[in-house]
Amino acid sequence: MTQTPPLLRVENLHVGFTSDGRQNTAVDGVSFEVPEGKTLGLVGESGSGKSVSALSVLGLLPYPAAFHNSGRIMFDGDDIMGADTRVLQRLRGNDISMIFQEPMSSLNPLHDIEKQISEVIQLHRGLSSKAARDETCALLERVGIPDPESRLGALPHELSGGQRQRVMIAMALANRPRLLIADEPTTALDVTIQKQILDLLRDLQRENGMAILLITHDLGVVRKMADRICVMQQGQIVENDESHAIFEKPAHAYTRKLIAAEPSGAPEPLKANPPEIVSGENVKVWFPIRQGLLRRTQTHVKAVNDISLTVRRGETLGIVGESGSGKTTLGRAMIGLQRAEGSITINGTNLSGASPAARRAMRKHMQIVFQDPYGALSPRLPVADIIGEGLAIHEPELTSAVRIARVRDILEDVELDPDIAGRYPHEFSGGQRQRIAIARALVLNPEFIILDEPTSALDRSVQAQIIELLRRLQAERNLTYLFISHDLKVVRALAHRVLVMQDGVAVELGPTQQIFEAPASPYTKTLIEAAFA
């Protein structure tokens, strides 16, 4: 290949972890190179060892619980594997910088922006505080923070998620690193901001000529960014090739599976003239902001502002919007978990007017599946109890034998082994947990299910399976879904109609095809461009 040695060369890297006296291998003989000024994408699903490989470069793993059996890490011709802490500290933040996935927890919440950025500059370059301040301003300007002078004193929580990620990038770039390690830099961000951040990284790379090691599970991101891609699976690199080659003719079965896992297909067409199951008229959720001595309500946060919608039997209504657009609040209001104004009717019964007891009885007909499969299952109850809980309330006449039988049936229906009923949630993977959560919602045979980002926390390939499952269940049971998601690809694969929300207001409502192919509002257009560009 090239005559000059690559900036970073990782050879035959092994990483293991000791836990409870046992040793687990996380990375098993990984080799890759990052040439100067180029971008290498490290792609894989969660647990494939991609982050661990990257953290090893800077010696940031929790040693001695983590250890390396073998391997060499050459940076600019020097072996930095197991190098002295002082040597590594000189590299970190100077020659090699890192940006992390979660910008909120990676910034110190107690220090203002200026302090956090100028610290890095002063530490490595020994500039005066005045010079560091000017430099900081220039950096913030460069990463696209408007009016940087006035933002210097801001604390991290005063910035939006995208701005925080920009500050993180400014910090990482402060010393003009030669290598930037970006660990899922856009995963926590909305699509439109994702696009801006990726564009920014590419511009900066072109300007400074730095190399980027990009770690992500999102094939769309690497496709846009990387010159070369390494696909990782279970601690090994299964394929390493030029970016376009990977996408055009993937050699390894796993790569093909990853690429095929992009959500696809469309929902089954509706039967003719189905009845309306759910309707909401002028639904409003306003949270009061109280201020002053008397805590008088000054103004409201209009989380959901005057939205009307209907869903027919067997139909999926997708609700899309960026974080903070009120889509989750709307979902919670539709099922009565959130107090709301306006009239919500489910299956002919008015939810807002119902007594608490009647409302509890209505719960049999409407259920919800949450985003986080780890938080949604009580960690201290076995699966049988988690799923059977609703049965015990709504069908108390069932004997425990019948109840167990129902639980086993439903487990089979969501494609899980019925024998797992006695086990606890932590023994399952994210996808399996999400299936358990779906089983819990389904066991009562509800007509209407709210799916609040049910696939967002899952890997792409698992996502595809869950979408498949949801589609099959809908067809078999004639279920009605309200599908909330920020992921437009998933929505397109599932929804019959789409409601686009922005700042609590319905921007656009229409059939899926029309929304995606001929969006009427400019906001919808931006969203779709960002997601499919």
Add this chain to the structure above:
Amino acid sequence: MRQVSPLNRRRWRNFKANRRGLISLWLFGILFFVTLFAEFLANDKPLLVLHDGGVYMPVFVAYPETDFGGDFATETDYRDPFVTELIEGAGGTMVWPLLRYSYDTINLDLTQPAPAPPSGDNWLGTDDQGRDVLARLIYGFRISVLFGLSLTILSSIIGVLAGAVQGYFGGWVDLGLQRFIEIWTSVPSLYLLIIIAAVIEPGFFILLGILLLFSWVSLVGVVRAEFFRARNFEYVEAARALGVGTLTIMFRHLLPNAMVATLTFMPFILNASITTLTSLDFLGFGLPPGSPSLGELLAQGKANLQAPWLGLSGFFTIAIMLSLLIFIGEAVRDAFDPRKTLA
């Protein structure tokens, strides 16, 4: 049959990994178990009397002296040489416990004025009323631990309930209860106890009740915080969406979270309870006079500095008991520490 959850198995492993705590648990368990049967260990009545073909169990039944051929219709004093003579002279046998003294038995055969130093008869000497110190320690240990346990369990129940209600409902309920607790805890409880004890003569249960008035607050804070944190968890939301009732949500889904904090605190609350009882006894406002109590023994030790066995036995008993409990508490804390898993 449901197996022990893997989480609890890991906790038990962590507990056992703390050798000191494990050994302390064993020692404390043995001591507590043995002293539960104090009547069979130290008593002024024989365990078994064989007399004239009959079998008597004086520990359980009060036999009049006339049963053994004596003169009085009152309960037999088996330590009386006359009675011994009556029974053994007639070919009967008496099986005595290890110590022939109960906590209130006065040794009338002392060769020296009380408090008498340790001897073959009174292994740790006698107190200033001629009662055997070891017997009083055995009974005193038992009553201290039982008192401490009852107080701990009762105050935990009340504390958990109060914390649960505060944390789950929040808002005005929380605000009101929280202010009440702040005022309540600023009442100087020891002085109040002394005043109450001066008005009514405190027995075991009255003392328990009075101490309970103040000790229940210790757990409220942690339980409240746990409920606060967990009430918006998605699995709690999911339970609400299923139509699960408030009480069930609180006990089934939220309480297990709070139990970790509660169990971690318990050994320390037990310690504090025992210490409170001991200090009240020491001041003379605790259990009624004559009861075997560690605090009273300490007070005697202070009043009789010429008899160091009083103070020393009291001191070592209390120190060892409290240390064992602290070590157990540390091991429990380790067992529930989620960060211990990787170590």
